[in-house]
Amino acid sequence: MKILLVCAGGMSTSIVMKKLQKYSDEHGLGLEHIEARGLDDYQEVYQKFDVILLGPQVSHKKAEIQKTVGDKPVGVIAPADYALANAENIFKQVKQLLNK
Amino acid sequence: MAAERLATDKLLETPFMKSLQRFGEALANNKVLSSLSNSMMGMIAIIMVGAIFQILATIPTLFGWATNESPYYQLMMGPYNMTMGLLSLALAFFLGYNYARSLGLKPLINGLSAMILFLMVAAPIRTVTLQDGTTLSAIDSSTLGGVGIFTAIVVAILSVRIAHFCEQRNIAIRMPDVVPPFLAETFNGLLPFLFNVILWYGLSTVVVTYTDTTLPVLINNVLSKPIAALNSVPGMLVAVFLACLMWFFGIHGTIVVLSALMPIALQAITENAAAVAAGQEPKFYPVMLFLTLACAGGTGNTLSLVLMALRSKSEQLRAVSRAALIPGICNINEPVTFGFPIMYNPILAIPYILNPILVAAVVWVGYAIGFFKPAYIPVMAVLPLGVMEFLSTLAWQNLLIPVVGLVVSGLCYYPFFKVYEKQLVEREAAARAEAAASAD
Numbered sequence: 001m002k003i004l005l006v007c008a009g010g011m012s013t014s015i016v017m018k019k020l021q022k023y024s025d026e027h028g029l030g031l032e033h034i035e036a037r038g039l040d041d042y043q044e045v046y047q048k049f050d051v052i053l054l055g056p057q058v059s060h061k062k063a064e065i066q067k068t069v070g071d072k073p074v075g076v077i078a079p080a081d082y083a084l085a086n087a088e089n090i091f092k093q094v095k096q097l098l099n100k
Numbered sequence: 101m102a103a104e105r106l107a108t109d110k111l112l113e114t115p116f117m118k119s120l121q122r123f124g125e126a127l128a129n130n131k132v133l134s135s136l137s138n139s140m141m142g143m144i145a146i147i148m149v150g151a152i153f154q155i156l157a158t159i160p161t162l163f164g165w166a167t168n169e170s171p172y173y174q175l176m177m178g179p180y181n182m183t184m185g186l187l188s189l190a191l192a193f194f195l196g197y198n199y200a201r202s203l204g205l206k207p208l209i210n211g212l213s214a215m216i217l218f219l220m221v222a223a224p225i226r227t228v229t230l231q232d233g234t235t236l237s238a239i240d241s242s243t244l245g246g247v248g249i250f251t252a253i254v255v256a257i258l259s260v261r262i263a264h265f266c267e268q269r270n271i272a273i274r275m276p277d278v279v280p281p282f283l284a285e286t287f288n289g290l291l292p293f294l295f296n297v298i299l300w301y302g303l304s305t306v307v308v309t310y311t312d313t314t315l316p317v318l319i320n321n322v323l324s325k326p327i328a329a330l331n332s333v334p335g336m337l338v339a340v341f342l343a344c345l346m347w348f349f350g351i352h353g354t355i356v357v358l359s360a361l362m363p364i365a366l367q368a369i370t371e372n373a374a375a376v377a378a379g380q381e382p383k384f385y386p387v388m389l390f391l392t393l394a395c396a397g398g399t400g401n402t403l404s405l406v407l408m409a410l411r412s413k414s415e416q417l418r419a420v421s422r423a424a425l426i427p428g429i430c431n432i433n434e435p436v437t438f439g440f441p442i443m444y445n446p447i448l449a450i451p452y453i454l455n456p457i458l459v460a461a462v463v464w465v466g467y468a469i470g471f472f473k474p475a476y477i478p479v480m481a482v483l484p485l486g487v488m489e490f491l492s493t494l495a496w497q498n499l500l501i502p503v504v505g506l507v508v509s510g511l512c513y514y515p516f517f518k519v520y521e522k523q524l525v526e527r528e529a530a531a532r533a534e535a536a537a538s539a540d
Contacts, residue, residue, distance in 0.1 A: 007352075007434075008352040008355050012427070012432050012434035012435075015427060015432070015435075038141060039134070039138060040137075040138035040139075040141045040142055040198070041142075043201070055434065056350055056438055056443070057347075057350060057351065057352040057434065057437070057438075058352060059350060060125045060128055060129065060350075060351055061128075061129070064129070079350070079437075079438035079439070079441055079443060080438065080439060080441070082434065082435075082438050082439075083420055083423065083424075083434065083435040083436070083437075083438040083439025083440075083441070084419060084420060084423050084435070084439055085423065085435075
């Protein structure tokens with residue numbers, strides 16, 4: 001599984017990124033690759049990923065991003081999960097997105 | 101609890117709040133603005149490398165070990181001159197590239213043609229005769245730094261619009277099917293570029309011939325009125341207010357507003373850099389007050405709020421503030437905005453929107469009496485508390501800007517924090533009682 005995180009500049013998402021990687025390593029969830037990118041450069045890399053997660057501060061860009069990435073699943077992380085980097089809930093969301 | 105939620109939802113459902121939210125989203129989704137902010141972010145590496153060499157050049161002059169004429173200073177300013185000094189050139193390329201991409205055009209060729217068109221109007225090659233009688237073909241770099249920023253923006257946006265128009269009207273040289281696609285594409289870009297060259301070069305020639313100015317000067321004159329309105333103390337207070345208001349709706353307001361202000365800020369800072377290099381004092385520009393929006397813990401100066409909540413009786417506030425402390429010291433505050441939360445929370449929104457305006461007012465007084473030093477080094481990144489304020493001026497006084505931010509924002513947040521904390525504690529107690537009751 002490969003996850004791409006997108007926020008405005010790619011900074012606050014990098015906190016979430018580290019938490020997700022750690023949680024996956026501890027629970028054996030098989031996260032092969034995770035990357036945090038900003039709105040200005042996610043276009044160059046999204047092809048490599050299975051699922052794209054947006055930070056809540058860029059949720060209004062979801063339609064535009066979905067158009068760019070075609071049929072790849074795009075989700076917005078819930079504000080409360082994002083704030084505390086709640087890896088358990090975020091992985092649940094990823095699973096739902098991938099099963100759709 | 102149910103009633104109180106309802107009241108909040110009702111407020112957000114009012115037509116006024118709905119239209120505010122739509123306005124914020126429209127602003128954030130505007131293609132010109134978002135291309136501009138992407139281009140600005142794309143240039144941060146170039147700006148920062150320039151700033152590093154400028155700092156290295158400036159530090160010895162502060163101690164009197166070198167002057168602006170020293171070979172050391174000149175050597176260190178070389179990379180600065182080729183980064184910040186050519187900033188508008190880079191901006192024309194990036195903006196042409198990003199705007200073309202957002203319109204679904206070929207980005208590379210449009211970025212490149214925006215850059216060439218900008219050079220054509222801003223710094224056409226001229227042949228000058230040197231003192232020893234030899235001639236030199238020269239590009240005047242004086243308009244390629246901060247001065248040319250608005251020309252670069254206008255040329256890049258309009259030239260891409262023209263290419264877009266040509267594409268929509270199918271104005272292109274058609275190649276027969278036997279021509280390889282790569283070659284056909286190259287020819288597709290030919291006509292729009294030719295039109296652009298004729299238009300911009302023609303316009304520039306007309307302006308130079310019939311008026312005493314050049315096109316960049318004309319563009320700057322036309323734009324100077326609206327820019328002056330924005331680059332004023334009241335204008336900055338409105339900008340700060342707008343950015344915070346958008347965050348309340350969960351939109352990254354800082355980036356939206358910053359994309360409009362960054363060209364102005366860069367121009368102010370490059371002018372100050374030139375002044376300092378010439379041995380003068382840097383000047384204060386109101387655009388510098390925008391930084392007070394996020395000088396103590398990220399947008400809305402939320403670090404004081406985090407410090408208050410570390411020992412809160414509410415479990416939610418305690419958990420969030422622990423997670424938010426270290427990012428907050430680094431001026432990153434998404435955990436606060438989404439976790440306290442401030443987004444869609446009218447109680448905390450009041451001090452969140454109000455305090456940066458008050459901090460800006462206090463800091464403005466500090467600038468007005470000459471205590472704080474105006475920035476002349478373009479440090480454009482999210483950095484830990486106080487680092488940007490210091491590095492952009494190399495003045496210790498400016499380390500007090502975050503202190504002002506902490507104290508003023510703390511005073512604003514405290515009463516609202518107490519009200520909100522009380523609500524949360526009651527809510528959490530009710531939830532616990534409910535859980536205990538259902539367990540029995």
